[in-house]
Amino acid sequence: MKREFKISLSPHDFSATDVPAVMRNVVIALAPAMAYSFYLWGKRAAFLYSVCVFFAYASEYAFIKIRKKTFVNDGSALVSGLLFAMTLPPSLPLSYAAYGIIFGMVFGKHFYGGLGQNIFNPALLGRAFLMAAFPAAMTSWISPLDALTTATPLSAWKFSGEIWETGKILMGNCPGSVGETSAVLLLLGGAYLLIRKIIDYRVPLFYLAAVGFISSLFYFFAGESYGSPVFHLFSGGLMLGAFFMATDPVTLPANFRGRVIFGAGCGFFTMLLRYFSGFPEGVMFSVLIMNALAPLLEKIPAKESFGENNSVKRERNR
Amino acid sequence: MNYILIFLGAAIVNNFILSYFLGICPFLGVSTDLKKASGMGFAVIFVMVLASAATWGIYHKILMPYNLQYLQNVAFILVIASLVQFVEMFLKKFIPPLHKGLGIYLPLITTNCAILGLTLFMVIKDYDFIESIFYAVGAGSGFLMALLIMAGIRVRLDSADIPVPFRGAGIALITAGCLALIFMGFSGMMK
Structure with missing residues (x-):
């Protein structure tokens, strides 16, 4: 008998969004901000990007070879290296950048079993490590105009109460990390990532909504010295964090409710740290805090199905 | 307001596990699943409140008047250990359900450094009685929070392909270090 159909194991329909495709799309989405950072910082940015990407690949390759596994270039090291470089101050010595990305890749990713199994965002963990190891180098900023030491809009607001013009912050022609300014x-x-459905819209939506809500509360009820919502939404690393760091699917809870809480929690901690901690910026720490809480958020039960009674619920919660 | 600050300071900014590194052994030992972690966490809150109340009395009413402050370590260890053992027996006899929840964890923490550390910090910071209680509740809640976070992560790590030398305590300590790095973000929040 001649078969009209093919018999094979699942999956029968291959998705176009495998890991390398996702990573390619993230790089495309980062391209405008990266191009702008070349314009703003010139050679410094080029050196930082290349050092970070090189050591991201080198540490990944070395670790996989030590474990005697096969190295597959899935692009995740490229994305981690680029994202990490974008969060660094442009004046950071290149060797520090190398230490940071090696720490992030090895401790943040490969000790946990590699791609898809990390608890924390490797790029941000590497940055937190640099923050602890080289606090002075990580908090000194240069102006894009004359390369003189200056303050970022957020640190000017926090430590001397000056508020930058919104237009300058929006365009990104201001001091800050390599890729965060615009x-x-x-x-x-x-x-672009949202349209291509690479990232879950819930995370950035609720992240930015929480930041906007909390900063408006403070601005309108506690005084203008807290900074306007527009200022808080567009300054610092918030956009980079909300769209590129917090949305890393590996470190998110799997359920939708958990993701909503994840985004809102990132916003809450960002504003808490901006207002009350010793640091002017809180995006990195807030995303990492929510990464740590993500496995607990996973326990939040999904929405109750229609007609579900208590015995079903008991069975599920066991 | 002062009490709330003491509570939050002890729970988050100066978390006993993640910024003082006290009580690491129960942190690694009982953080393997959420149920054990929460039982342990509540037992720690309970013992911390009890211990700080008792040692506050001992320090301020017995040791201070007779200039015996140099005996504080010995006195505190003895008092905490015997008190907790006594409470455990009391619970077993009179409140069995509570004993079932907390009982097995109580003997584990009688001589824990976090408890002794709490009472000694309380003396250094010169808290009055109510402040000491808030400090103890805050420190205990911070302990519970760190345990729950760790337990959540470790449940996920069970299915991860961790390199063999790092399995178990190794990755748990690395994770604890990462958490400590992250909690550094809260530093400077309270002067």
């Missing part, structure tokens, strides 16, 4: 270009990249 909120508009990062929003453009985020929109």
Whole structure:
């Protein structure tokens, strides 16, 4: 008998969004902000990007060879290296950048079993490590105009009470980390990822909504010295964090309710740290805190199905 | 307001596990699943409150008037250990359900460094009685929080392909270090 159909094991329909495709799309989404950072910082940015990407690949390759596994270039090291470089101060010595990305890749990713199994975002963990190891180098900023030491909009607001013009912050022509300054270009990249359905819209939506809500509360009820919601939404690393760091699917809870809480929690901690901690910026720490809480958020039960009674619920919760 | 600050300071900013590194042994030992972690956490809150109340009395009413402060370590260890053992027996006899929940964890923490550390910090910071209780509740809640976070992570790690030398306590300690790095973000929040 001649078979009209093919028999094979599942999956029968292959998705176009495998890991390398996702990573390719993330790089495309980062491209405008990266191009702008080359314009802003010139050679410094180029050196930082290349050092970070090189050591991301080198540490990944070395670790996989030590474990005697096969190295597959899935692009995740490229994305981690680029994202990590974008969060660094442009004046950071290149050797520090190398230490940071090696720490992030080895401790943050490969000790946990590699791609898809890490608890924390490797790029942010590497940055937190640098923050602890080299606090002075990680908090000194240069102006894009004359390369003189200056303050970022957030640290100017926090430590001397000056508020930058919104226009300058929006365009990104201001001191800050290599790739974080241009909120508009990062929003453009985020929109691309949302349209291609690479990232879950819930995380950035609730992240930005929480930041906007909390900063408006403070601005309108506690005084203008707390900074306007527009200022808080577009300054610092918020856009980079909300669209590219917090949305890493590995470190998110799997359920939708958990993701909503994840996004809102990131916003809550960002504003808490911006207002009350010793640091002017809280995006990195807040995303990492929510990464740590993500496995607990996973326990939040999914929405109750229609007609579900208590015995079913008991069975599920066992 | 002062009490709330003491509570939050002890729970989050100066978390006993993640910034003082006290009580690491129960942190690694009972963080393997959420149920054990929460039982342990509540037992720690209970013992911390009890211990701080008792040692506050001992320090301020017995040791201080007779200039015997140099005996504080010996006195505190003895008092905490015997008190907790006594409470355990009391619970077993009179409140069995509570004993079932907390009982097995109580003997584990009678001589824990976090408890002794709490009472000694309380003396150094010169808290009055109510402040000491808030400090103890805060420290205990911070302990519970760190245990729950760790337990959540470790449940996920069970299915991860961790390199063999790092399985178990190794990855747990690395994770604890990462958590401590992250909690550094809260530093400077309370002067």
